[in-house]
Amino acid sequence: MSAGKEGRALSILRDVFLANVRVIKNNFRPKCIYVAVMLRRMMEAILNKDAMDDKDYVGNKRLELSGQLISLLFEDLFKTMISEVQKQADNVLSKRSRSSQLDLSMLLVKDSITLGLERALSTGNWDVKRFRMHRKGMTQVLQRLSFIATLGHVTRILPQFEKSRKVSGPRALQPSQWGMLCPCDTPEGEACGLVKNLALMTHVTTDQEEGPLISLCYCLGVEDLELLSGEELHTPNSFLIIFNGLILGKHRRPQRFASTMRKLRRIGRIGEFVSVFVNEKQRCVYIASDGGRVCRPLVIADKGISRIKEHHMKGLLDGARTFDDFLREGLVEYLDVNEENNALIALYEQDATPETTHIEIEPFTILGVCAGLIPFPHHNQSPRNTYQCAMGKQAMGNIAYNQLLRMDTLLYLLVYPQRPLLTTRTIELVGYDKLGAGQNATVAVMSYSGYDIEDAIVMNKSSLDRGFGRCIVMKKHSAVNQKYENGTSDRILRPPRKDDRNKKGENPDWERMQILDNDGIAAPGEIIRPNDVYINKESPIMTKGSLKMVALKDSDYKPSRQTYKGAEGESCVVDRVTLCSDKNNNLSIKFMIRHTRRPEVGDKFSSRHGQKGVCGTIVQQEDFPFSERGICPDLIMNPHGFPSRMTVGKMIELLGGKAGVSCGRFHYGSAFGEPSGHADRVEAISETLVKHGFSYNGKDFLYSGITGCPLQAYIFMGPIYYQKLKHMVLDKMHARGSGPRVMLTRQPTEGRARNGGLRVGEMERDCLIAYGASMLIYERLMLSSDPFEVQVCRACGLLGYYNYKLKTGICSSCKNGDNISTMKLPYACKLLIQELQSMNIVPRLRLADS
Amino acid sequence: MSDSEPEAMAEADGVPSTKLPPHLELRRTRVLCKVDAPDNTDTIQYSGAYASLGHENSLRFADFCKDFRVDITRISDDDMELDMVGVDPSIANAFRRILLAELPTMAIEKVLIANNTSVVQDEVLAHRLGLIPIKVDPRLFDYLSENDTPNEKNTIVFKLHVRCEERGQRLTVKSNELMWLPKGSEFLKTSESLTSTSKPETYTSFTCSQDSMPEFAGNPIRVYPDIIISKLGFGQEIELEAHAVKGVGKTHAKWSPVATCWYRMLPEVELMEEIEGEKADVLKQKCPAKVFEIEDLADGRKRATVARPRACTLCRECIRDGEDWEKRISLRRVKNHFIFTIESTGALPPEVLFTEAVKILEDKCERVISDLS
Numbered sequence A: 001m002s003a004g005k006e007g008r009a010l011s012i013l014r015d016v017f018l019a020n021v022r023v024i025k026n027n028f029r030p031k032c033i034y035v036a037v038m039l040r041r042m043m044e045a046i047l048n049k050d051a052m053d054d055k056d057y058v059g060n061k062r063l064e065l066s067g068q069l070i071s072l073l074f075e076d077l078f079k080t081m082i083s084e085v086q087k088q089a090d091n092v093l094s095k096r097s098r099s100s101q102l103d104l105s106m107l108l109v110k111d112s113i114t115l116g117l118e119r120a121l122s123t124g125n126w127d128v129k130r131f132r133m134h135r136k137g138m139t140q141v142l143q144r145l146s147f148i149a150t151l152g153h154v155t156r157i158l159p160q161f162e163k164s165r166k167v168s169g170p171r172a173l174q175p176s177q178w179g180m181l182c183p184c185d186t187p188e189g190e191a192c193g194l195v196k197n198l199a200l201m202t203h204v205t206t207d208q209e210e211g212p213l214i215s216l217c218y219c220l221g222v223e224d225l226e227l228l229s230g231e232e233l234h235t236p237n238s239f240l241i242i243f244n245g246l247i248l249g250k251h252r253r254p255q256r257f258a259s260t261m262r263k264l265r266r267i268g269r270i271g272e273f274v275s276v277f278v279n280e281k282q283r284c285v286y287i288a289s290d291g292g293r294v295c296r297p298l299v300i301a302d303k304g305i306s307r308i309k310e311h312h313m314k315g316l317l318d319g320a321r322t323f324d325d326f327l328r329e330g331l332v333e334y335l336d337v338n339e340e341n342n343a344l345i346a347l348y349e350q351d352a353t354p355e356t357t358h359i360e361i362e363p364f365t366i367l368g369v370c371a372g373l374i375p376f377p378h379h380n381q382s383p384r385n386t387y388q389c390a391m392g393k394q395a396m397g398n399i400a401y402n403q404l405l406r407m408d409t410l411l412y413l414l415v416y417p418q419r420p421l422l423t424t425r426t427i428e429l430v431g432y433d434k435l436g437a438g439q440n441a442t443v444a445v446m447s448y449s450g451y452d453i454e455d456a457i458v459m460n461k462s463s464l465d466r467g468f469g470r471c472i473v474m475k476k477h478s479a480v481n482q483k484y485e486n487g488t489s490d491r492i493l494r495p496p497r498k499d500d501r502n503k504k505g506e507n508p509d510w511e512r513m514q515i516l517d518n519d520g521i522a523a524p525g526e527i528i529r530p531n532d533v534y535i536n537k538e539s540p541i542m543t544k545g546s547l548k549m550v551a552l553k554d555s556d557y558k559p560s561r562q563t564y565k566g567a568e569g570e571s572c573v574v575d576r577v578t579l580c581s582d583k584n585n586n587l588s589i590k591f592m593i594r595h596t597r598r599p600e601v602g603d604k605f606s607s608r609h610g611q612k613g614v615c616g617t618i619v620q621q622e623d624f625p626f627s628e629r630g631i632c633p634d635l636i637m638n639p640h641g642f643p644s645r646m647t648v649g650k651m652i653e654l655l656g657g658k659a660g661v662s663c664g665r666f667h668y669g670s671a672f673g674e675p676s677g678h679a680d681r682v683e684a685i686s687e688t689l690v691k692h693g694f695s696y697n698g699k700d701f702l703y704s705g706i707t708g709c710p711l712q713a714y715i716f717m718g719p720i721y722y723q724k725l726k727h728m729v730l731d732k733m734h735a736r737g738s739g740p741r742v743m744l745t746r747q748p749t750e751g752r753a754r755n756g757g758l759r760v761g762e763m764e765r766d767c768l769i770a771y772g773a774s775m776l777i778y779e780r781l782m783l784s785s786d787p788f789e790v791q792v793c794r795a796c797g798l799l800g801y802y803n804y805k806l807k808t809g810i811c812s813s814c815k816n817g818d819n820i821s822t823m824k825l826p827y828a829c830k831l832l833i834q835e836l837q838s839m840n841i842v843p844r845l846r847l848a849d850s
Numbered sequence B: 001m002s003d004s005e006p007e008a009m010a011e012a013d014g015v016p017s018t019k020l021p022p023h024l025e026l027r028r029t030r031v032l033c034k035v036d037a038p039d040n041t042d043t044i045q046y047s048g049a050y051a052s053l054g055h056e057n058s059l060r061f062a063d064f065c066k067d068f069r070v071d072i073t074r075i076s077d078d079d080m081e082l083d084m085v086g087v088d089p090s091i092a093n094a095f096r097r098i099l100l101a102e103l104p105t106m107a108i109e110k111v112l113i114a115n116n117t118s119v120v121q122d123e124v125l126a127h128r129l130g131l132i133p134i135k136v137d138p139r140l141f142d143y144l145s146e147n148d149t150p151n152e153k154n155t156i157v158f159k160l161h162v163r164c165e166e167r168g169q170r171l172t173v174k175s176n177e178l179m180w181l182p183k184g185s186e187f188l189k190t191s192e193s194l195t196s197t198s199k200p201e202t203y204t205s206f207t208c209s210q211d212s213m214p215e216f217a218g219n220p221i222r223v224y225p226d227i228i229i230s231k232l233g234f235g236q237e238i239e240l241e242a243h244a245v246k247g248v249g250k251t252h253a254k255w256s257p258v259a260t261c262w263y264r265m266l267p268e269v270e271l272m273e274e275i276e277g278e279k280a281d282v283l284k285q286k287c288p289a290k291v292f293e294i295e296d297l298a299d300g301r302k303r304a305t306v307a308r309p310r311a312c313t314l315c316r317e318c319i320r321d322g323e324d325w326e327k328r329i330s331l332r333r334v335k336n337h338f339i340f341t342i343e344s345t346g347a348l349p350p351e352v353l354f355t356e357a358v359k360i361l362e363d364k365c366e367r368v369i370s371d372l373s
């Protein structure tokens, strides 16, 4: 074996194999021990299946944060730059005769790092060659569709492995994610269970300096690995000390070591996110200070008695203390998933036993932000909460306090957003009560009119008249005043007015430009109709070529006006216009065009319990039922929505909301909040209802608005917070007669955006065949699609052509027109025949008399 | 209502009618509100429904005149409660429906915005203005049909011009700021050429000032005060003209003359057996509406009585605890006695609203009769 190969193997062993264990002064012993410990573990796992590590266990997972990723990218870019400079410097220095002195700064490619970072951030592709890392979609544009969508987006955790794998393990709910990751908030479909969301109080750690911690460990009695033999290392009464995956040594009294470390952490001598975990099974003490671990705060209890006393809480309420003070004083501490295994955590203080080490702060914090909006989620069937987590992000409402100053491409706002009558603590903590996305609607759970099947809701027209469900949709349109390479640029002109005349004495465009100001840009507040010009721009005809500094004449410009293309009959308004310069220093003009909509049949609504439904019909108020005290519901929901969905939380929300409006106090419905008073109990709610003259079960005596007689049942009626979702019929409805066709096949185009036709698909075709509706098939598949007249030669069966001079069809292979028949064919069929012919396959048509 | 010739009608049909047995009479006249659901909610209209029992069920004008009664129990400027006795639910409901949807009022329909730099969008501002009740008698105005020009007989014009002048202050614009323009619109139509010799055309064509009309002399048209229209920051300004026209609530709720209007059937609480002693106390405690009272009997015993049946909200607390309570108390609603509540928005006083509703129903009936004949 050559020395070179041996050296390479050695260097791989040194630098690549178990790279986290560093080789100092060619001492491979730590590495050997590490491998030995690994083997030991492996054998243990073979002998005993219980000793196997769970790869879905959250304690074995690390989250990658933006800082880590960017530092990785930076390191790569920086090192690439250095090696580049080195190569160039070598190049220069290798030359024999140099006239000038070597200036390294001249060799630096100026913004290679900036450009590299910018490229990675804008494309989302993380390509780090050094680590063979090629990852796509690492950056995302933050959703600003609604306030909750934004919060939900920033707490999202994406998995690294691909979604297509058919394994259930990683998708299943892990017990170890309790309190760290939300059990409800996950998308439906392919990413179900893989994409997760942080819980309310989760903290993700960042890297902490290792050196001081390592020396602290040695000070606390860790026996150095270097000084121990293999036998000594595994003596029965000693534990291995593993620090961030590195074996430091062993300790004879691991519990004492761990408690000392924890004490030091509680008094703030070491970082609050350092975790100490004694694993009795593996006879190890794991100390972790690395980044990406999830951890959460817990109240420390001494022998089952909470360290937080009444005066602490009073200080917190008065504002004299903050959460950080609690942390500093050692009343609460952060535990990561591993260290939780060493703790006995009581749910409430009264449940604590002398063995209890920690007490939960609040059980509702196991849920994330999106699931925290649901009142009484612990009474719902769990998929309903998951559906609501997805739907809350589509609700219209307030986006942010600066929503009217932002220039979003698409903005959905509610005209009169309300805060939910039935709130939760999470809602108050995240500020959903200030930036709500819904309205408290009085809902009657009954059937009405037959237009309420399949979760459709019946709406009260007067409620809509008074502003229920009104929303504003704003779309951004932009225009750029482009500068060209020959020094010319676009120009914006004063629009022609009614009395203006051009040379020919005509002025055809003034009507389309009425909304323009004298500066040629649409004025805010003007009503804009389809085909209205919103910027009267002109572009120079010559944009390329030599730099021209001469002033251009009017004839050198061609109009490049931008017209508004909206649906006919919609009255939109120019809301705002901003002028700014884009990154190429061109003047960029942005228009926000606003459209206010009232709900119509087909708009989608949803309560906070995953119960979506469209508006089935809108009914006059006088036809609506009314109660003994004159209350008329805003919407009617069909009771069939309840039995199969089992959303008991919605019923309690209705009761609590009803009690809330009658007694004038917001009621709470935080998850698992009944024992701690963060959720009102149904008994208490019922009592309030009775006190205000309602039935305890929330059912009212209603009169029919149509007949005037009382209804034959008591109706469950009260306020429920309803969200208007962004899916509106106005944006979706579509129908067409004749219209555009695809060039290639001459068949109608596809999709609403292209004014496409509605396809009679394969299954529909099958139905028609089964029914025997041959003429209908003929009409749908040919006459209304792509009819085409072809000349077919009966002799050879090939397609011919029509000779307009001779006024006959001619077969080009028989070279005559003797046996030509004219027939109709779908153009796509003719295309198929010809394409096959081009591939040396000859389809021949055999014609028979009909 | 009219008492012209009841006798003649009564004599016209001379079929003798026997009384119904009490259990059927109860079903005919009362809604029984049981724990799980109300019972007998419908009314029986068919004249021969009890023919086999010899009871004539047709409605007789004489009986109607004898039984029909309207008592006003409470009245104030903007709401009233009245008892309407002796009609079918359909008639009471007709009044309710007419009051909600068919009585005209004036409401702002067109808003000409000259300037609006407030945070409230133009459409939203216009919508808010539309919902403000206008205190004016709609009977003094005509409907503005599509081809009409707005004039003093069909349009009321208001002006709103506010601007927040104080730095660092928020100005709350309330409906009081809406100024009535009796002479009509002040905004000039810009499309008219300036060379026109006649006086500049505005968006309305009033022939005379509205305040010269006798109805409004010394009685300016006002809107309902203290409704927040918008809030202005420093330098923000709203300048607009609002044109109110006549309309009905069917088209848009803003034209509804009532905030709401509803009725309930007269509650009737019947004790099916004597409730004495401790049970009487329990019963009294149960009812949040304080329907029951305790009566001291001569021999020192206590007995529950129904003191205020009208107060019953039908919370069903008294019959909630088990079947024995259900048997003791019977909650009912009288099918032909309606406690009608009208909450006016301010355009017309509630008593006028009701009489107007009666007139509309009368017109409708006459239309049907004339169509039939």
Ligand SMILES: [Zn+2]
Pocket (backbone or CB within 6 Å): A793, A794, A795, A796, A797, A798, A811, A812, A813, A814, A815
């Ligand atoms: Zn041929």
